[in-house]
Amino acid sequence: MAAQAGSDVASLVSNNEKTILPEWVELQKKAGILHTGRISEGELQAQSKNFLHLLHEALTQGGTDTTGAAFEPARGMLADLSRSRAQQGFSPSETATFIFSLKRPLFNALNRDNTLSAEQIASTVWTSTALLDELGLFTLEIFQKSREEVIVRQQREIAELSTPVVKLWEGILALPLIGTLDSQRTQVVMENLLQTIVDSEAEIAIIDITGVPTVDTLTAQHLLKTVAAARLMGADCLISGIRPQIAQTMVHLGVELNVISKASLADAFAVALRQTGRAVVKTKRIEGFALPEKKSGGQGA
Amino acid sequence: MPTTKTERLGIKISDDVVRVRQLTRMLSVEVGLGLVDQTKVVTAASELARNTLDYGGGGEVIAEIVEQGGRRGVRLTFEDKGPGIADIEQALKDGFTSGRGMGLGLGGAKRLCNEFSIVSAPGTGTKVTIARWK
Ligand SMILES: Nc1ncnc2c1ncn2[C@@H]1O[C@H](COP(=O)(O)OP(=O)(O)OP(=O)(O)O)[C@@H](O)[C@H]1O
Ligand SMILES: [Mg+2]
Numbered sequence: 001m002a003a004q005a006g007s008d009v010a011s012l013v014s015n016n017e018k019t020i021l022p023e024w025v026e027l028q029k030k031a032g033i034l035h036t037g038r039i040s041e042g043e044l045q046a047q048s049k050n051f052l053h054l055l056h057e058a059l060t061q062g063g064t065d066t067t068g069a070a071f072e073p074a075r076g077m078l079a080d081l082s083r084s085r086a087q088q089g090f091s092p093s094e095t096a097t098f099i100f101s102l103k104r105p106l107f108n109a110l111n112r113d114n115t116l117s118a119e120q121i122a123s124t125v126w127t128s129t130a131l132l133d134e135l136g137l138f139t140l141e142i143f144q145k146s147r148e149e150v151i152v153r154q155q156r157e158i159a160e161l162s163t164p165v166v167k168l169w170e171g172i173l174a175l176p177l178i179g180t181l182d183s184q185r186t187q188v189v190m191e192n193l194l195q196t197i198v199d200s201e202a203e204i205a206i207i208d209i210t211g212v213p214t215v216d217t218l219t220a221q222h223l224l225k226t227v228a229a230a231r232l233m234g235a236d237c238l239i240s241g242i243r244p245q246i247a248q249t250m251v252h253l254g255v256e257l258n259v260i261s262k263a264s265l266a267d268a269f270a271v272a273l274r275q276t277g278r279a280v281v282k283t284k285r286i287e288g289f290a291l292p293e294k295k296s297g298g299q300g301a
Numbered sequence: 302m303p304t305t306k307t308e309r310l311g312i313k314i315s316d317d318v319v320r321v322r323q324l325t326r327m328l329s330v331e332v333g334l335g336l337v338d339q340t341k342v343v344t345a346a347s348e349l350a351r352n353t354l355d356y357g358g359g360g361e362v363i364a365e366i367v368e369q370g371g372r373r374g375v376r377l378t379f380e381d382k383g384p385g386i387a388d389i390e391q392a393l394k395d396g397f398t399s400g401r402g403m404g405l406g407l408g409g410a411k412r413l414c415n416e417f418s419i420v421s422a423p424g425t426g427t428k429v430t431i432a433r434w435k
Contacts, residue, residue, distance in 0.1 A: 216347040245340040253409035
């Protein structure tokens with residue numbers, strides 16, 4: 001039964017390839033696939049032709065079991081297509097349209113064929129619908145998996161990129177942390193900071209956590225380890241940017257960061273300057289904002 | 302107590318902990334919790350999700366928006382089929398860890414929420430439920 005149904009669909013495809021292929025390509029174009037600008041008409045034509053060929057092969061050899069060995073090449077081709085579309089930024093529906101838009105040309109071909117009995121038509125419709133649905137879902141599954149791979153790769157890239165240590169002044173570094181502090185990122189952040197401390201002979205490192213949304217025990221532990229390691233390298237750490245809601249949460253959690261902390265990076269910088277024997281003073285130069293002579297104390301400009 | 306929304310999330314890898322935090326944040330905003338309360342419940346969720354992953358060997362969270370007497374709140378239930386906790390009182394004590402943590406997560410989560418309950422026994426796994434009300 002299954003084998004018969006398979007070969008019915010197979011002969012439908014092979015007898016009508018000349019009409020199915022252009023109709024199918026036309027439908028995909030109508031769905032706007034070329035407007036995405038991510039694929040050329042030539043590529044679309046080649047992909048469609050290739051798939052139709054592989055589908056025919058599979059149907060002739062092995063019936064309708066899309067998970068079977070006969071469908072291996074067709075599945076392989078669909079997997080490649082889904083993967084590359086996921087990487088090119090196609091949406092899931094744009095990707096699945098490749099398979100689902102094949103239904104209409106197939107049914108049109110079936111309607112045109114007047115040698116078939118009603119029973120044959122019904123069973124062929126059923127078989128090809130089930131078949132294309134399975135293949136369409138397969139396409140989506142691969143698409144989803146590839147998107148996840150892309151995300152994992154991007155996370156790894158972000159981990160490396162987003163941890164710049166900036167020099168604020170001679171001997172003063174700042175590490176603005178943004179985002180989540182668990183995962184491998186912390187390791188990269190920490191090593192980066194320690195290396196920069198050594199390279200620049202820094203005395204003070206300011207860790208700014210304005211961009212960290214949650215400080216839980218793991219984050220706190222990472223911060224404490226970083227502070228301890230920096231101390232071993234001869235640098236004191238200041239922590240800035242602990243927002244009020246985070247401060248309250250940390251108190252309830254029971255974590256204490258035994259370091260000087262300041263509300264803002266600017267405040268922490270002022271502390272760092274003072275600790276390294278420097279001060280910032282206003283000069284009289286800005287017109288209209290001149291300070292009275294006696295108040296402009298400090299060490300001079 | 303009526304539940305107006307339920308979401309489930311698996312906790313299998315460390316990225317799932319991030320997802321649990323995001324889901325908790327989203328529901329807290331929906332319920333109308335203030336920024337401080339949002340941060341508290343998100344942090345508690347982070348602790349429990351990581352315990353589920355690290356000690357429970359993975360599991361899942363059921364996150365709900367609940368209503369009672371005209372009040373709305375977020376309720377989270379973390380469940381795993383891991384080794385369970387033999388001495389719950391000890392586990393809740395600040396500073397106790399059987400791993401390499403600070404031993405503050407479980408007790409901290411309790412302090413950060415309005416409701417906290419834990420059901421656990423060796424060999425049957427662990428279930429921790431927390432709620433934060435507006
Ligand atoms: N789901 C669980 N399954 C089994 N044991 C658990 C589970 N959750 C917690 N525990 C036990 O309770 C102890 C205390 O947990 P708690 O979260 O307070 O501290 P921690 O995870 O060790 O460190 P921290 O959370 O501060 O980083 C854990 O060390 C562990 O032995
Ligand atoms: Mg913990």
